[in-house]
Amino acid sequence: xxxxxxxxxxxxxxxxxxxxxxxxxxxxxxxxxxxxxxxxxxxxxxxxxxxxxxxxxxxxxxxxxxxxxxxxxxxxxxxxxxxxxxxxxxxxxxxxxxxxxxxxxxxxxxxxxxxxxxxxxxxxxxxxxxxxxxxxxxxxxxxxxxxxxxxxxxx
Amino acid sequence: xxxxxxxxxxxxxxxxxxxxxxxxxxxxxxxxxxxxxxxxxxxxxxxxxxxxxxxxxxxxxxxxxxxxxxxxxxxxxxxxxxxxxxxxxxxxxxxxxxxxxxxxxxxxxxxxxxxxxxxxxxxxxxxxxxxxxxxxxxxxxxxxxxxxxxxxxxxxxxxxxxxxxxxxxxxxxxxxxxxxxxxxxxxxxxxxxxxxxxxxxxxxxxxxxxxxxxxxxxxxxxxxxxx
Numbered sequence: 531x532x533x534x535x536x537x538x539x540x541x542x543x544x545x546x547x548x549x550x551x552x553x554x555x556x557x558x559x560x561x562x563x564x565x566x567x568x569x570x571x572x573x574x575x576x577x578x579x580x581x582x583x584x585x586x587x588x589x590x591x592x593x594x595x596x597x598x599x600x601x602x603x604x605x606x607x608x609x610x611x612x613x614x615x616x617x618x619x620x621x622x623x624x625x626x627x628x629x630x631x632x633x634x635x636x637x638x639x640x641x642x643x644x645x646x647x648x649x650x651x652x653x654x655x656x657x658x659x660x661x662x663x664x665x666x667x668x669x670x671x672x673x674x675x676x677x678x679x680x681x682x683x684x685x
Numbered sequence: 686x687x688x689x690x691x692x693x694x695x696x697x698x699x700x701x702x703x704x705x706x707x708x709x710x711x712x713x714x715x716x717x718x719x720x721x722x723x724x725x726x727x728x729x730x731x732x733x734x735x736x737x738x739x740x741x742x743x744x745x746x747x748x749x750x751x752x753x754x755x756x757x758x759x760x761x762x763x764x765x766x767x768x769x770x771x772x773x774x775x776x777x778x779x780x781x782x783x784x785x786x787x788x789x790x791x792x793x794x795x796x797x798x799x800x801x802x803x804x805x806x807x808x809x810x811x812x813x814x815x816x817x818x819x820x821x822x823x824x825x826x827x828x829x830x831x832x833x834x835x836x837x838x839x840x841x842x843x844x845x846x847x848x849x850x851x852x853x854x855x856x857x858x859x860x861x862x863x864x865x866x867x868x869x870x871x872x873x874x875x876x877x878x879x880x881x882x883x884x885x886x887x888x889x890x891x892x893x894x895x896x897x898x899x900x901x902x903x904x905x906x907x908x909x910x911x912x
Contacts, residue, residue, distance in 0.1 A: 665741060
């Protein structure tokens with residue numbers, strides 16, 4: 531938080547051996563663009579960012595080094611819906627093109643449906659149901675899953 | 686290619702007095718490569734239920750449902766994902782896509798998923814969009830704001846962009862004008878000619894008569910049928 535947004539992203543690259551300043555800054559600009567943070571904010575500190583922007587910066591910072599597996603806890607929670615859509619598209623592209631594996635924790639069933647291949651439903655520390663995402667949502671077998679699905683408000 | 690035997694379906698509503706509703710019993714049918722079968726029956730007879738079970742969207746209570754080498758009734762989620770990616774296409778009545786993704790990319794996605802290069806995938810998507818009379822000015826826009834008929838054609842383009850060996854079509858001509866209906870019927874005929882197996886719901890009788898080799902009345906699979 532004490533360093534600029536660009537340095538937050540660049541730090542990860544340096545940790546895996548990048549040393550060329552121009553390349554690091556170039557990649558930071560590229561990733562800020564992908565999560566829709568304006569390039570002109572690259573030298574600002576994240577403390578001056580909104581909550582949603584901080585969250586997007588965190589996502590850029592974690593994806594920049596091309597990890598094989600990422601965990602995301604409510605990744606779309608603080609985002610406005612327009613950025614949420616773009617982020618979901620970005621994630622789907624990474625999964626498809628780079629073979630990235632993702633485990634997401636979320637309460638948003640719409641996000642689950644559009645993003646996840648498979649779904650595990652948990653209650654009180656136990657997995658109560660698991661399967662193909664659209665099958666679990668459209669034909670839920672467990673009482674708790676049925677309650678969850680039937681309680682979603684339609685937009 | 687599609688072999689369904691003694692397929693049954695029940696729903697258990699745990700939060701509504703654990704009511705058990707039996708909706709299908711002993712459904713049996715077989716569809717060959719290059720054949721198009723239309724499902725008929727009154728509203729609520731179970732046409733969509735059967736289609737959803739073939740797609741792996743509803744779990745079977747018992748019976749088997751083979752598509753090629755895979756028994757969808759017992760397959761693991763990963764097997765079904767692979768089946769949907771490579772073998773089984775689906776054209777539903779309603780478009781469900783991520784907002785903000787351009788139409789061209791929405792249509793190209795099934796090709797990208799099987800590893801086709803992006804340029805090739807987009808070119809194929811564009812030729813199909815042109816064939817379905819989607820104006821070029823719309824290709825870079827998200828289809829979420831399109832009209833019902835346009836959205837349906839986007840769904841059709843997604844279903845035909847990859848030469849799936851098996852296709853499920855739910856009312857593919859429902860909201861189309863005569864010109865576009867003709868395009869879709871030709872696409873279906875081409876798919877049959879290359880050996881695709883097709884199961885569909887066609888309320889449009891003209892379309893049904895034109896592309897279906899036979900029809901199956903799903904009322905025969907209803908648990909309430911008179912025996």
